[in-house]
Amino acid sequence: MKGAQAILEFLTEQGVDKVFGYPGGAIMPLYDALLDSPVQHYLCRHEQGAAFAAIGYARSTNRVGVCIATSGPGATNLLTSLADAKLDSVPLVMITGQVARPAMGSDAFQEVDVLGLSLSICKHSMQVMTAEDLVPCLQKAFHIAQEGRPGPVLVDIPKDILTGLVPATPQAVSDYQMPEYSMQDLQAANQLIASSERPVLYIGGGVGMANAVDELRDLIQRTDLPQVCTLKGLGSAESEHPLYLGMLGMHGLAAANLSVQQCDLLIAIGARLDDRVTGKLDEFAPHAKLIHLDIDPAEIHKRRRADVSLLGDLKTILPLLGTDTVNPSWREWVSDLKVSKAFPYAVDNSPGQIDAPQLLRQLSDMSANDAIVSCDVGQHQMWVAQHMRFSQPSCHLSSGGLGTMGFGLPAAIGAQVANPDTQVVAVCGDGSFMMNVQELGTLRRYQMPVKILILDNQRLGMVKQWQELFHEERYSETDLSDNPEFSRLAAAFDIQSDVIQCRSQVGEALRKMLAYPGPYLLHVQLDHKDNVWPIVPPNTANHQMWEQPK
Amino acid sequence: MNYQLEMLLTDQPAVLERVLQTTRYRGFRVDSMQMQPASKQMKVSMLVSGKHPISMLTSQLNKLYDLASLECQAQLVQSGEQQSTQAQPLPKTA
Numbered sequence: 003m004k005g006a007q008a009i010l011e012f013l014t015e016q017g018v019d020k021v022f023g024y025p026g027g028a029i030m031p032l033y034d035a036l037l038d039s040p041v042q043h044y045l046c047r048h049e050q051g052a053a054f055a056a057i058g059y060a061r062s063t064n065r066v067g068v069c070i071a072t073s074g075p076g077a078t079n080l081l082t083s084l085a086d087a088k089l090d091s092v093p094l095v096m097i098t099g100q101v102a103r104p105a106m107g108s109d110a111f112q113e114v115d116v117l118g119l120s121l122s123i124c125k126h127s128m129q130v131m132t133a134e135d136l137v138p139c140l141q142k143a144f145h146i147a148q149e150g151r152p153g154p155v156l157v158d159i160p161k162d163i164l165t166g167l168v169p170a171t172p173q174a175v176s177d178y179q180m181p182e183y184s185m186q187d188l189q190a191a192n193q194l195i196a197s198s199e200r201p202v203l204y205i206g207g208g209v210g211m212a213n214a215v216d217e218l219r220d221l222i223q224r225t226d227l228p229q230v231c232t233l234k235g236l237g238s239a240e241s242e243h244p245l246y247l248g249m250l251g252m253h254g255l256a257a258a259n260l261s262v263q264q265c266d267l268l269i270a271i272g273a274r275l276d277d278r279v280t281g282k283l284d285e286f287a288p289h290a291k292l293i294h295l296d297i298d299p300a301e302i303h304k305r306r307r308a309d310v311s312l313l314g315d316l317k318t319i320l321p322l323l324g325t326d327t328v329n330p331s332w333r334e335w336v337s338d339l340k341v342s343k344a345f346p347y348a349v350d351n352s353p354g355q356i357d358a359p360q361l362l363r364q365l366s367d368m369s370a371n372d373a374i375v376s377c378d379v380g381q382h383q384m385w386v387a388q389h390m391r392f393s394q395p396s397c398h399l400s401s402g403g404l405g406t407m408g409f410g411l412p413a414a415i416g417a418q419v420a421n422p423d424t425q426v427v428a429v430c431g432d433g434s435f436m437m438n439v440q441e442l443g444t445l446r447r448y449q450m451p452v453k454i455l456i457l458d459n460q461r462l463g464m465v466k467q468w469q470e471l472f473h474e475e476r477y478s479e480t481d482l483s484d485n486p487e488f489s490r491l492a493a494a495f496d497i498q499s500d501v502i503q504c505r506s507q508v509g510e511a512l513r514k515m516l517a518y519p520g521p522y523l524l525h526v527q528l529d530h531k532d533n534v535w536p537i538v539p540p541n542t543a544n545h546q547m548w549e550q551p552k
Numbered sequence: 553m554n555y556q557l558e559m560l561l562t563d564q565p566a567v568l569e570r571v572l573q574t575t576r577y578r579g580f581r582v583d584s585m586q587m588q589p590a591s592k593q594m595k596v597s598m599l600v601s602g603k604h605p606i607s608m609l610t611s612q613l614n615k616l617y618d619l620a621s622l623e624c625q626a627q628l629v630q631s632g633e634q635q636s637t638q639a640q641p642l643p644k645t646a
Contacts, residue, residue, distance in 0.1 A: 300611035
């Protein structure tokens, strides 16, 4: 069997029936073999789009996403997505073609050292240098992508290995060892919880990735612990719970940040205390002891020393955590704070400028319970996180760690491929949308019913907000008022669209968009003066957030 | 602080680059390095210095798939002292 066929046979054995990619010189033998394979390939219009689609596929299913590109520019175009998957711990296998072995190292046409380029931005990477190594490398890639803390793995394959014969190889066995907490640490954690007066659960993306949502919700039900979420943790806790406080951090909700600043015990679950969450680190949760639960030993004590750490599978640990219900006076303080700081949602049909938070809340109320929302990066991303509700973490796809503009549309495409019967909405900023706008071609090609909502303030909104607040209103290169006419752009791809600019149009426009059977673009024109509130200024403690000016 | 790292690495392409890249990125400087092949593995001894706790580096090195074992020992010489020695002006020649 030829190398290219062996790859596809291996993917089929792994249960991979859908992959994303873009063909080119060195990877052509694999694309030739695809014609005779049951593996379905989705052609995106840029390798970065293909890789983000694979990320959307992986994040919405917790399965490995696979993308394929050629050598040289194909491979370099994947790198941003590779880094995105690394920082957000997404299980991904990227297959890149490489020039044939005899040409390697000669600066051949479309040759780059992708192995060297990949080193710092993936969980692991390999270059297949013998035919015997091809299938074992792929087996290893799939193991590594999924085991422990998930992440992306790149496999670089020279063209002559794709065209040459490869031997049948035995199944490799993973030698991964799950890190293990001790019973002593578990007891110490439960003692800390029992003796604390003001505990808070700080929920990260690890919960969803460990398939431990049910176990987390059970813990909350047993203990009534107040909860805050990171961007990636959204959807893990039930948003209707009276002690669910929403997202914390730089654009966290006031009740979430203030509760964490007041707590005497912080229980971090699959979260990494990153700088966007903690604000000024030495003033973060200043009265709190820390219990840190994670699968990755490198996260423990990395940003803050944990009083107790529990390493291992959250699905196994969470049922053993927590004893009594929480101190009633703390519960009351937290729920009162939640009510007093609640955002005043109201459907307002009066004429006037559209308010993005209100629109997104309305969209959240109108969309299906299991709808998947993918977004880009910037102001709209924070509004989505603050004002939309998600039934599962896999329903919210957002580029958290890397903060990659252009993520939203291709990730939505990948999510729709994986979940063909689910409502998928890409909420995009006007700046971000233009970064992978070519993927409208993918939507057209496969007629996927992805809904695109562009929140257009004709600005690079978040940068503009920082220029306004922290750079003395010196607006440098953030005016995008020469954006294209998005409806005409959609029409060029045979995509239905609508444009709205006043509040009274919102309800009907959202209804029309969600009911439309095919792909649809809703262009929402916003006032560029709107900002995201609250905001914790850089190098400031989270309780010193600035709230919306009256 | 200075630390002596003793590593056993699988002899795979880019394994040395991975170790060096991780060391640099996590805030440490390689002061000396020696390697020696050992069957399908290689032994690497490295003296590193840096201001962060060494666990910042060792916990990340431990995640490398081509690292079979890692031992780390703190050295007595302070990097600050070394730097101050190096910073002394060179003696003038006649």
